[in-house]
Amino acid sequence: MNRNAERIILVAVAVVTFLAMAASITFERRISNQRVMQYQLQALRGSVALFKAINGRNPKSLNELVLTQFQFPGEETKHRYLDDPPLDREGRVVDPFGMPYAYEVNKGWVHSDTKGYGYW
DSSP states (O other), X not given: OOHHHHHHHXXXXXXXXXXXXXXXXXXXXXXXXXXHHHHHHHHHHHHHHHHHHHHSSOOSSHHHHHHOEEOOTTOOOOEXXXXXXXXXXXXXXXXXXXXXXXXXXXXXXXXXXXXXXTTO
């Protein structure tokens, strides 16, 4: 085999390896974001349920969960319904893909508007 053929094969192997690594990293990032979203949805939905149990109504927005504090009977410490959620520049609670979570006040239901994750 001549040197040009060896170089072409080496470059082709390098390109295929790079593409495989990029695909793997993208896949792992997506899986990681999905796990984070599952945790965040559980936390958000649990916070809505706690708010409703204490206040007798659903919160008017997800920001109300971030801003409002509550206190358990017999405790001096106040707690937030939702501590340090990821927020965008407008102050909206966002999912790991960067989309604001949708909140249905009437139902007290939180879901993602990211394509493919709306029914989680």
